[in-house]
Amino acid sequence: MSEPDWPAGPSVGFTLSQLGFATSRRFGQIVGTLGLEPRHFALLRAVREADGQPQQAVAERLGIPASTMVSLVDQLEARSLLERRPHPADRRTRLLHLTGRGEAVLEEATALGAQWERAICAGLSAGERAQLLSLLRRVAANIGLADGELPDRGTGQRPEPVPGPAGSRAAGPGRAGNGPGGAGR
Amino acid sequence: MSEPDWPAGPSVGFTLSQLGFATSRRFGQIVGTLGLEPRHFALLRAVREADGQPQQAVAERLGIPASTMVSLVDQLEARSLLERRPHPADRRTRLLHLTGRGEAVLEEATALGAQWERAICAGLSAGERAQLLSLLRRVAANIGLADGELPDRGTGQRPEPVPGPAGSRAAGPGRAGNGPGGAGR
DNA sequence: TATTGTTATACTCTATAACTATA
DNA sequence: TATAGTTATAGAGTATAACAATA
Numbered sequence: 001m002s003e004p005d006w007p008a009g010p011s012v013g014f015t016l017s018q019l020g021f022a023t024s025r026r027f028g029q030i031v032g033t034l035g036l037e038p039r040h041f042a043l044l045r046a047v048r049e050a051d052g053q054p055q056q057a058v059a060e061r062l063g064i065p066a067s068t069m070v071s072l073v074d075q076l077e078a079r080s081l082l083e084r085r086p087h088p089a090d091r092r093t094r095l096l097h098l099t100g101r102g103e104a105v106l107e108e109a110t111a112l113g114a115q116w117e118r119a120i121c122a123g124l125s126a127g128e129r130a131q132l133l134s135l136l137r138r139v140a141a142n143i144g145l146a147d148g149e150l151p152d153r154g155t156g157q158r159p160e161p162v163p164g165p166a167g168s169r170a171a172g173p174g175r176a177g178n179g180p181g182g183a184g185r
Numbered sequence: 186m187s188e189p190d191w192p193a194g195p196s197v198g199f200t201l202s203q204l205g206f207a208t209s210r211r212f213g214q215i216v217g218t219l220g221l222e223p224r225h226f227a228l229l230r231a232v233r234e235a236d237g238q239p240q241q242a243v244a245e246r247l248g249i250p251a252s253t254m255v256s257l258v259d260q261l262e263a264r265s266l267l268e269r270r271p272h273p274a275d276r277r278t279r280l281l282h283l284t285g286r287g288e289a290v291l292e293e294a295t296a297l298g299a300q301w302e303r304a305i306c307a308g309l310s311a312g313e314r315a316q317l318l319s320l321l322r323r324v325a326a327n328i329g330l331a332d333g334e335l336p337d338r339g340t341g342q343r344p345e346p347v348p349g350p351a352g353s354r355a356a357g358p359g360r361a362g363n364g365p366g367g368a369g370r
Numbered sequence: 371t372a373t374t375g376t377t378a379t380a381c382t383c384t385a386t387a388a389c390t391a392t393a
Numbered sequence: 394t395a396t397a398g399t400t401a402t403a404g405a406g407t408a409t410a411a412c413a414a415t416a
Contacts, residue, residue: 092415
């Protein structure tokens with residue numbers, strides 16, 4: 001079997017895992033300041049993006065199971081950040097709308113996200129940051145992560161086991177984790 | 186409030202979250218090929234690093250609660266990848282040792298990790314990869330992540346809420362997630 | 371008969387607390 | 394009395410399946 005042709009030292013994969021985890025965890029704490037979890041933030045953004053979508057459409061877009069979506073919307077509606085309105089024609093569906101307060105909180109959260117972004121990139125010149133993003137984009141392409149794509153939640157989806165060869169043996173659980181939920185784009 | 190002074194586009198924070206998540210998830214699938222979860226891999230590596238440590242010492246080093254450690258070791262011992270041996274002087278403590286099979290599997294997993302690393306960095310020159318690592322290291326320093334440091338598991342630890350200002354309101358849950366568990370350094 | 375949203379249920383994971391045997 | 398390891402237990406979180414209203 002071929003030896004790694006890279007110089008020794010920390011791997012990109014490990015570093016990315018570490019950073020990605022720390023980054024999103026910290027971001028979770030930050031939006032927690034507003035009483036939000038990252039997925040609440042993601043949900044609010046999805047709703048704002050296209051106000052008045054059916055609840056399920058948003059759930060599908062975010063890759064959240066319908067039942068989970070219910071409690072998520074419940075929580076945000078209880079805080080008057082968004083509201084369910086009846087569909088004019090179909091009495092089964094509920095259309096999601098951002099409230100004024102929801103917009104305000106979303107803006108606050110977005111500002112905190114921007115602030116966090118600046119903290120992350122402190123000391124990097126604009127050029128360095130651009131290059132970092134460029135390199136990350138190439139890595140993303142390597143691992144088959146489309147540009148704006150959301151990594152599919154553990155909803156089944158089963159990509160190819162392993163790119164190259166393998167050492168056989170049975171397949172294990174293969175666990176997942178919590179989604180990124182980081183600051184927006 | 187200050188506007189982001191960065192050019193528009195995807196943020197580093199979001200991209201890192203996304204990549205870190207995708208990376209570790211994929212790595213989980215890869216080692217799953219060997220019937221291992223990432224934390225099994227981490228455990229095996231920690232044991233190999235210093236063969237014959239007490240079980241709790243390893244647990245502490247990995248930030249795993251003692252009770253979780255038990256089942257983890259149980260699983261690996263059931264597969265004869267490592268074994269508990271009595272401490273010569275203290276009959277309470279169990280010393281962890283890698284078996285021959287454990288070493289073999291660990292090597293297989295390491296090889297898969299190296300292969301995954303190559304896939305991640307495909308198309309990057311050695312210089313580009315070095316620069317990527319350098320930039321990531323600077324980002325890691327920015328967010329207060331020591332070099333080889335393991336991000337502390339949700340074991341309590343409560344860092345400062347937010348670096349800069351804030352929009353008040355009560356503190357939310359602030360959730361965590363699964364650790365990196367990516368390929369080794 | 372199919373679909374939207376909801377509720378109920380069952381499962382997984384993890385950590386805390388209780389317990390045993392040693393020290 | 395304190396500690397290593399274990400077992401039992403309880404909580405959070407999440408997905409699957411059953412359900413009611415409507416199409």
